[in-house]
Amino acid sequence: xxxxxxxxxxxxxxxxxxxxxxxxxxxxxxxxxxxxxxxxxxxxxxxxxxxxxxxxxxxxxxxxxxxxxxxxxxxxxxxxxxxxxxxxxxxxxxxxxxxxxxxxxxxxxxxxxxxxxxxxxxxxxxxxxxxxxxxxxxxxxxxxxxxxxxxxxxxxxxxxxxxxxxxxxxxxxxxxxxxxxxxxxxxxxxxxxxxxxxxxxxxxxxxxxxxxxxxxxxxxxxxxxxxxxxxxxxxxxxxxxxxxxxxxxxxxxxxxxxxxxxxxxxxxxxxxxxxxxxxxxxxxxxxxxxxxxxxxxxxxxxxxxxxxxxxxxxxxxxxxxxxxxxxxxxxxxxxxxxxxxxxxxxxxxxxxxxxxxxxxxxxxxxxxxxxxxxxxxxxxxxxxxxxxxxxxxxxxxxxxxxxxxxxxxxxxxxxxxxxxxxxxxxxxxxxxxxxxxxxxxxxxxxxxxxxxxxxxxxxxxxxxxxxxxxx
Amino acid sequence: xxxxxxxxxxxxxxxxxxxxxxxxxxxxxxxxxxxxxxxxxxxxxxxxxxxxxxxxxxxxxxxxxxxxxxxxxxxxxxxxxxxxxxxxxxxxxxxxxxxxxxxxxxxxxxxxxxxxxxxxxxxxxxxxxxxxxxxxxxxxxxxxxxxxxxxxxxxxxxxxxxxxxxxxxxxxxxxxxxxxxxxxxxxxxxxxxxxxxxxxxxxxxxxxxxxxxxxxxxxxxxxxxxxxxxxxxxxxxxxxxxxxxxxxxxxxxxxxxxxxxxxxxxxxxxxxxxxxxxxxxxxxxxxxxxxxxxxxxxxxxxxxxxxxxxxxxxxxxxxxxxxxxxxxxxxxxxxxxxxxxxxxxxxxxxxxxxxxxxxxxxxxxxxxxxxxxxxxxxxxxxxxxxxxxxxxxxxxxxxxxxxxxxxxxxxxxxxxxxxxxxxxxxxxxxxxxxxxxxxxxxxxxxxxxxxxxxxxxxxxxxxxxxxxxxxxxxxxxxxxxxxxxxxxxxxxxxxxxxxxxxxxxxx
Numbered sequence: 001x002x003x004x005x006x007x008x009x010x011x012x013x014x015x016x017x018x019x020x021x022x023x024x025x026x027x028x029x030x031x032x033x034x035x036x037x038x039x040x041x042x043x044x045x046x047x048x049x050x051x052x053x054x055x056x057x058x059x060x061x062x063x064x065x066x067x068x069x070x071x072x073x074x075x076x077x078x079x080x081x082x083x084x085x086x087x088x089x090x091x092x093x094x095x096x097x098x099x100x101x102x103x104x105x106x107x108x109x110x111x112x113x114x115x116x117x118x119x120x121x122x123x124x125x126x127x128x129x130x131x132x133x134x135x136x137x138x139x140x141x142x143x144x145x146x147x148x149x150x151x152x153x154x155x156x157x158x159x160x161x162x163x164x165x166x167x168x169x170x171x172x173x174x175x176x177x178x179x180x181x182x183x184x185x186x187x188x189x190x191x192x193x194x195x196x197x198x199x200x201x202x203x204x205x206x207x208x209x210x211x212x213x214x215x216x217x218x219x220x221x222x223x224x225x226x227x228x229x230x231x232x233x234x235x236x237x238x239x240x241x242x243x244x245x246x247x248x249x250x251x252x253x254x255x256x257x258x259x260x261x262x263x264x265x266x267x268x269x270x271x272x273x274x275x276x277x278x279x280x281x282x283x284x285x286x287x288x289x290x291x292x293x294x295x296x297x298x299x300x301x302x303x304x305x306x307x308x309x310x311x312x313x314x315x316x317x318x319x320x321x322x323x324x325x326x327x328x329x330x331x332x333x334x335x336x337x338x339x340x341x342x343x344x345x346x347x348x349x350x351x352x353x354x355x356x357x358x359x360x361x362x363x364x365x366x367x368x369x370x371x372x373x374x375x376x377x378x379x380x381x382x383x384x385x386x387x388x389x390x391x392x393x394x395x396x397x398x399x400x401x402x403x404x405x406x407x408x409x410x411x412x413x414x415x416x417x418x419x420x421x422x423x424x425x426x427x428x429x430x431x432x433x434x435x436x437x438x439x440x441x442x443x444x445x446x447x448x449x450x451x452x453x454x455x456x457x458x459x460x461x462x463x464x465x466x467x468x469x470x471x
Numbered sequence: 472x473x474x475x476x477x478x479x480x481x482x483x484x485x486x487x488x489x490x491x492x493x494x495x496x497x498x499x500x501x502x503x504x505x506x507x508x509x510x511x512x513x514x515x516x517x518x519x520x521x522x523x524x525x526x527x528x529x530x531x532x533x534x535x536x537x538x539x540x541x542x543x544x545x546x547x548x549x550x551x552x553x554x555x556x557x558x559x560x561x562x563x564x565x566x567x568x569x570x571x572x573x574x575x576x577x578x579x580x581x582x583x584x585x586x587x588x589x590x591x592x593x594x595x596x597x598x599x600x601x602x603x604x605x606x607x608x609x610x611x612x613x614x615x616x617x618x619x620x621x622x623x624x625x626x627x628x629x630x631x632x633x634x635x636x637x638x639x640x641x642x643x644x645x646x647x648x649x650x651x652x653x654x655x656x657x658x659x660x661x662x663x664x665x666x667x668x669x670x671x672x673x674x675x676x677x678x679x680x681x682x683x684x685x686x687x688x689x690x691x692x693x694x695x696x697x698x699x700x701x702x703x704x705x706x707x708x709x710x711x712x713x714x715x716x717x718x719x720x721x722x723x724x725x726x727x728x729x730x731x732x733x734x735x736x737x738x739x740x741x742x743x744x745x746x747x748x749x750x751x752x753x754x755x756x757x758x759x760x761x762x763x764x765x766x767x768x769x770x771x772x773x774x775x776x777x778x779x780x781x782x783x784x785x786x787x788x789x790x791x792x793x794x795x796x797x798x799x800x801x802x803x804x805x806x807x808x809x810x811x812x813x814x815x816x817x818x819x820x821x822x823x824x825x826x827x828x829x830x831x832x833x834x835x836x837x838x839x840x841x842x843x844x845x846x847x848x849x850x851x852x853x854x855x856x857x858x859x860x861x862x863x864x865x866x867x868x869x870x871x872x873x874x875x876x877x878x879x880x881x882x883x884x885x886x887x888x889x890x891x892x893x894x895x896x897x898x899x900x901x902x903x904x905x906x907x908x909x910x911x912x913x914x915x916x917x918x919x920x921x922x923x924x925x926x927x928x929x930x931x932x933x934x935x936x937x938x939x940x941x942x943x944x945x946x947x948x949x950x951x952x953x954x955x956x957x958x959x960x961x962x963x964x965x966x967x968x969x970x971x972x973x974x975x976x977x978x
Contacts, residue, residue: 058915062923074931088868099866104851106874183875195670202666205659205678207879212673228905235912272913282913359485372902381897383487385572388896396898400567402556402931403896408574409651413675415894428881430854430869431847432862436693436838442859446703447740447750449526458534461865 056282059240064119067399071124074401074418075131082131082422085431092460093441098433103426105133106207107183112174112197114188115143115287116243116339121188121211122151126164128421134184135163139177141189142170143288182206184425188245191410209414209424211245212407213337215361216386218248218368218394219354220257222376229370229392230264234272236368236394238321241284242341243291246366248394249337250327250344252354258325258345265343266308269321277320278313286317286340295319295340301332304344329357351376355383363387363409368394387411473641476633477605477648480576483630484603489573492547498598498627499547502591503540505626506533509618513587516614520586521708522753522782531708532588535865539592542867542884543599550599550888553897557931561907566899571892573601574675575651580642580665582656583611583755584711584805589656589679590619594632596887602652603631607645609657610638611755643668650674652891656713659876677880677890679713680873681803682830686716686860687820687846689837690725697836697858698732701809702740704834704860706787709752710807711759714832716860717804718793720820723813726791730773730811737774737787746777746784754783754806763806766799775807795823817842821849829853829875834860853877 085100109129113122122140129136138155140148152166167177174193178185178200187197188211201208220229237248253261273280286292296312302324309322319341327333327344334344348354358367367386369377377391387407390397398405398417406415416424444453444460488494506513510533517523517532543550553568577597581590590608597604606623608616620634635645642661646653646668655665656679669676688697705716721729741748754760760783767776767788775788785807793799793810800810814820824833833852837843843857853873854863863869867884882890910919 056913056915058913058919062911066923088866090866090868094862094866097862099863099869101870102847191673194673198670198673199667202663202670205662205666205680205876205879210673225902225905228902228908231905231912232902232908235908274914280913282915370902377899381570381899382490385893386895388898389570390898390900392900392902393898396561396900397896400556400559400562400898400931402558403567403898404569404894405896408572408893408895410673413673415896427851427874428870429852429874430863430866430871431857432855432859432866432869433843433857434859434862436696436858439696439699442700442703445530446699447748448742449524449530449750451526454526454529457530458537461534461538 056284058282059284063117063240067120068123068127070399071127071401071418071421075127075422078419079131079422082419088430093457094432094434096435096438098431100431102429102431103132103422104429106425106427107134108137109134109184109186109425110137110139110177110182111186112139112189113141114245115141116240116245118144118147119151125186125188125209125416125421125424128416129184129186129425130159130164131422132425134425136165137177137182138164138166139174140166140168142168184208186414186416186424187211209406209416210412211405211414211416212365212410212412213245213339214364214407214411215249215334215337216246216364216366216368217354217358217361218251218370219351219358219376219380220251220253220261220370221351221354222371222373224257224370224372226260226264227267230261230268231271232393233370234265234268234321236396237343238269238272238283238341239395241286241319242321242343243287243339244395245337245339246388246395246398247339248343248366248368249364250334250346252346252348252357254349255347258347261345262307262323262325265323269308273321277309278311278316278318283321286319289314289317291340292317292319295338295342298332298338298340299324299342302327302344303331304328304333309341329360351379355380358384363407363411365407365411366390366395366397385409387415473635473645474648476635477576477645477650479630480603480605480633483628484573484575488628489598489601489603489631492551495598495601496544496547498632499540499544499595501626502595502598503537503544505622506536506540506591509622512618512622513615516618517586517612519614520583520612521711521755522751523708524750524752527708527750527752532585535588536591536595539595539867539884539887543595543888546885547599550885551601557933559931562898562900563932564901564904566897568897570895570897571600571888572895574891574893575602577602577604577652577654577891578645578650579604579606580653580655580657581606581608582713583609583615584708584713586612586615587619593654593656593677593882593887593891596882597654597891598627598632599888600891602891605645605650606632606634607642608634608636610636647671652677654880654882654891655679662878677872677882678878679871679880679882680831680876680878681713681805682828682873682877683717683800683803684714684830684832684834684852685820685824685827686719686834687817687824687836688719688721688725688729689817689835689839689842690722691842692836692838692858694725694728695732695735698729699736699739700859701834701836702733702736702787705809706737706740706751706807709754709785710809711752711755711805712861713805714854714861714864715805716809716832716834717830718800719809719811720814720823721811722816726811726813730789730791733789733809734774741787745775745786746779746782751787754785757783759783759806760785763804763808766802766804766806767808768798770797770799772808817846821846824850829873829877831873831877832856832861832863851875 085102088099111125140151155166181204186209194210273283277283304324304327309320311320322342324344327346363385365387367389369380369391388397401418404415404420405417444457514525514528517528555568558567579593608619623634649672654677659680662678662680741751745751770790772788773791775786777786788808791811793812831853833855835846835857856863870881870886871883872881910923
């Protein structure tokens with residue numbers, strides 16, 4: 001296992017000070033591959049079939065490489081403006097002072113990736129961490145072993161070995177790693193592991209970002225173009241064989257809507273994956289035998305009725321796109337995040353009932369509504385909470401680097417993508433530079449106190465005087 | 472008991488009554504009335520808790536609360552409104568924005584040194600963001616806590632903003648319950664317990680801790696003014712301020728002058744006998760009194776050093792040539808004892824600071840801009856004030872918070888609102904233009920893949936109202952200038968033409 005020395009106080013460590021890269025051009029050189037054009041980055045070298053989950057090339061390129069390149073391009077072109085000190089408005093007492101907010105690196109950041117998008121969930125946070133000027137330790141998921149070893153091989157070739165390292169291993173190695181002190185821990189994965197990370201982080205008051213998951217509900221209500229809705233739903237649900245933290249986990253709709261939706265879903269599935277999805281090159285497999293077994297068990301325990309799919313093959317880790325109806329709230333399929341190609345449909349009588357059901361559960365990472373009635377979209381948006389929200393589509397809200405991507409409540413803490421990643425890995429230092437003049441003015445605050453001094457102080461520091469421009 | 476209170480707060484939040492801005496504004500206005508109407512009672516309570524003067528209380532606490540309230544009431548509709556963000560080609564016809572939402576029930580654990588400010592400032596942000604909040608004031612500032620418990624239900628919604636009293640065991644009981652955010656101000660030891668408890672429910676936390684805030688005095692500066700400002704910051708509230716300058720770093724050559732200036736300033740501020748000055752405070756209780764006095768053991772102060780346990784009085788005390796590894800330099804002093812540690816130069820001072828935990832505040836006194844920049848670049852801290860102390864706390868546009876062991880998260884002004892809100896990413900699409908989406912669906916081929924790649928890579932366009940307005944205005948101005956130019960050219964050319972024409976006519 002590759003071990004790296006972690007400094008005890010990251011601000012003063014030689015590794016870290018060597019990597020303190022205040023100038024955007026220097027940071028850019030780490031974000032951009034050595035010797036290549038700004039539009040490419042070292043990740044183009046990972047443009048290869050990702051064998052861990054039999055992921056189709058299109059899905060791998062779109063969800064792992066392109067989204068990363070997009071974020072990199074966005075970050076590289078905006079980094080120098082993000083790094084500029086942000087001017088702060090002043091009051092009368094501080095009108096002559098230079099007040100601003102400086103973004104500073106935190107130190108050494110630990111990024112723990114996940115297996116479902118092993119490259120994106122590891123390297124996208126790294127873009128923000130590098131942009132903010134930190135050193136980074138990457139810990140790829142041991143479940144997606146092939147990608148992990150590729151990352152371990154390539155990162156030292158393209159990035160400064162002093163500042164960026166990859167550590168591989170399983171649960172035991174991660175626990176060992178967490179005994180070290182970091183300045184920020186970025187974790188994508190399950191709640192169980194997140195709890196132990198937070199416990200470890202509390203020892204040194206290490207801030208964390210937790211990208212967890214949850215059951216992302218999908219409400220289908222009112223007049224809806226079923227063909228378009230079904231296509232978008234099927235694409236979002238069965239992309240990466242349903243193994244996306246933001247995949248629509250289950251559908252809430254009335255019985256009549258369900259009766260219209262089912263044929264549309266069948267049609268869309270046939271269009272996308274053909275008569276026999278098992279032979280379709282565009283459908284990927286379950287990542288590991290353990291996850292396949294977990295999903296198979298859910299299908300066996302469910303009291304719902306399988307109306308589409310249901311076939312599976314353990315040896316191939318194959319599971320057909322499956323739709324289950326007549327699922328109740330206490331069904332096995334509703335007890336945990338599915339993270340697989342099984343789509344339960346629960347019947348509700350109204351939007352209010354759907355909202356009540358959603359609010360009885362934990363706050364999800366994403367929430368979807370398919371409806372052509374804007375009042376329905378608005379009602380669900382305002383009466384629920386979730387990490388992100390998308391109406392009349394699925395997943396695509398996370399492709400925009402201008403939107404923060406993260407959870408709330410049980411679905412996570414913190415956000416990243418684009419500038420949000422830069423902010424997550426930066427410390428916003430409040431700075432006030434005062435002069436030596438006007439010391440007489442300061443006597444207002446010095447003892448011995450008086451009513452007159454107090455009155456003046458109240459006025460000069462009041463919020464309203466923030467509005468008085470400097471003449 | 473705590474469980475029922477929290478459950479009621481949760482139910483009140485779920486009822487949705489904190490969502491309308493009018494409700495939040497009304498609560499903030501009531502809180503403002505409470506501060507204005509009960510100023511005398513608050514001052515009395517603080518006099519009993521900390522021997523605060525009637526001027527210290529508004530100066531140190533009430534003014535900041537009033538300002539926060541005014542700002543929140545003025546800016547609430549702007550802070551709470553949707554924030555459009557840039558779109559790409561694929562989302563050009565969609566609504567793309569960030570929607571600030573309340574988190575739910577926030578637990579606010581206050582501290583005893585500024586019992587009103589550190590409890591009510593987060594409460595202002597919690598109310599503004601639309602949360603319910605359970606307020607747990609510090610039991611050490613007993614009179615202030617009792618007064619808060621009596622007043623808050625009279626002015627604010629009792630179910631949404633309850634006050635829970637008690638000590639360590641009641642706090643432990645509260646921490647076993649589930650909250651949507653915990654906002655804690657206090658010591659590192661309890662902060663650790665708070666974060667461990669938060670791990671159970673994965674509750675986000677804001678920790679306003681402390682640490683040793685260094686104060687560097689460069690030999691090239693106005694030492695008299697520097698010492699006056701430092702003296703004020705160090706001894707206000709009897710040194711019991713999380714951002715008080717904890718210790719001084721300076722070169723040996725100016726140490727004597729620093730001591731003299733502080734001596735002179737102390738005389739100006741508190742007279743010959745600070746014990747009898749109405750403007751000088753006391754230590755909160757006997758335990759902390761013993762702790763601070765214990766820190767001084769074995770050192771002969773160059774100024775002050777007197778104490779009176781019956782009043783928890785410790786005179787403003789300065790010690791010189793303090794060894795870096797002494798007990799005084801191991802923990803946050805939080806009292807009116809100011810050690811001076813000598814360094815050889817600024818680089819030595821920077822190394823000294825960096826060898827220790829990241830402080831909540833850093834103070835730099837220098838007239839040399841390059842030196843100031845160097846120190847700022849090569850160190851880090853929660854906040855920094857140059858050529859003064861503590862003033863960065865007073866500006867609500869600056870985020871106030873620590874880094875590393877000094878804390879996590881930030882607040883004041885809009886930053887509190889942001890800290891206690893969830894920024895929900897929203898993409899509102901329509902089901903029309905489905906043809907555009909066909910490229911992303913299977914079965915996949917090279918052409919489809921290329922189209923999707925291009926759409927994904929399309930640059931982000933700022934479609935916000937402000938940009939659109941500027942674009943329209945710029946276009947109108949551009950067109951107007953162009954038309955003016957054309958008219959001038961035509962008139963110039965036309966004059967010649969007309970001259971010829973008229974000459975021809977008259978001829």
